[in-house]
Amino acid sequence: MAFSSVQAQETLKTALDGTFAPHAMPTLDGKVEGFNVDLVNLIGERLGKTVEITAAQFSGLIPALQAKTYDFLAAPVTVNGERAANLLFTEGFMDTNFGFVVAADAPEYASLDDFKGKTIAVNKGSAYDSFLREKEAEYGWTVESYGTNTDAVAAVLAGRADANLAGATVAAWAVKQNRQLKLSYEYPTGLVWALTFRKDDVEGRNLVDRAIECLKIDGSLAALSEKWFGVAPVAGTTIVTPAKGYGVPGFEGYVEDDHAPSCELK
Template identity: 50%
Template sequence: MSRLTRFFVAPITLACLIGSAMAQTPLRTGIDPNFPPHAFPKLSGGYQGFNVELGEEIARRLGRPLEIEGAQYSALIPALNAGKFDFLMAPTTVSAERAKTVLLTEGYMNNNFTIVVKKSRNDLNSLEDFRGKTLAVNKGSGPEEWARAHQEQYGYEIAVYGTNADAVQAVISGRADGNLAGLTPSAWAIKSNGSIKSTAVIETGSVWSIPFRLDDKAGRDQVSMVLKCMKKDGSLAALYTKWFNSEPLPNSATMVSPPGHGVEGLNGYDATPVELNCN
């Protein structure tokens, strides 16, 4: 082999080795493990749920192993920004404030809220009925942010809990009058406990998204591309149907993508039209 040949082969071999090492480097993600049906423990160990399977499929399409760690939701974004995780698979409600601290993918599911109350509470049918009452929320969540933004308008008290399961238990035990949470975890809680029901539904116009650090646009765009491909090939809709026993609406975030990467109208959105690259 000539010196010239060796000169070209060596960099190519090095590039291949680097690419192979990157492909084997695990992606690290965080979840709230007490948030069924999105993420919750399996009896055999590990985690299951819609968001767990979505994260696993994203990693598979990127050719990377996935490491999942559970923590209370309020600790996840600080851990992400400290470099502990590459992104979060815990359902994260988009907002203008949140978009200042993390870089968001496009939404993968609409996130409307409801209030869970005891079945016997026929006096609580609308937000106006909660004046002077106590709403339990999950610390650091979108529902907590919404509850604080509207507290003066509706006049309720707010009780904050480390997990949404604890917030539901506060309603069951009588320590709170209602639990403000997303429709899907609330439906799961009601299915699992016959003593509670949902009452007022709040149309937020918001979606759940996958957050990255502000300096990781490349990672955000990679995962955003996977979401676009999953919407196009129907696999995201199939996963939705599997876990929620219903079809996503045709115009929902589970079915429709924006032209660029991110959430339109929020910080971090890249409006450059994306050409799909689906492997």
């Protein structure tokens, strides 16, 4: 489906994993809510369109996109070289950093070195688990893996672990739900989350990219960060800083362009 036809549509179809809190999670009435749900609905508002959101398993999202079931994906997808070779991405809407969670009365940790000798709880088999184990010998920390990140956070609350490591937004959500916890050191990965399109939909990607720029400059994304993560974005971070051109610089599919970010999208 070329975007020349999508642009004329009243409704855009998108999908995400509805179990990835706080980006998307089920509501009591069977719908989904969360940061990415609000994000794509705001994009629809800026473009003057209704967005139809489907919650599905993450593993099936990309095949369904390629089959043209959806116009784009609302799920937060980390942009990397392998994915960029097969998909088209908007500019990043958020940095995909790692975040440590500690007890509210814990000391301040300002680097990975500060966690030397500590016990860190993590979701078994996750990217954060792999990260900790790869650096276990270097930093001398003890890694305790749990079946869910909720269980790993509970280990911190119970005093069985000094910290929990997860994605920065998941970490912020855990802290937002429990005042016995606080956010600690955030490890920068240098990667971003973006919205996903098919390779042949350059025009669609570019239009939604511009809508994301609008949400950055009009303060909407900062407001969503406060709402869902309880965090005010720092100046210069991806969530409040439009990127030059279309897509993610340094990856296949990026188009250098000198357009000025604005909310004049129609």
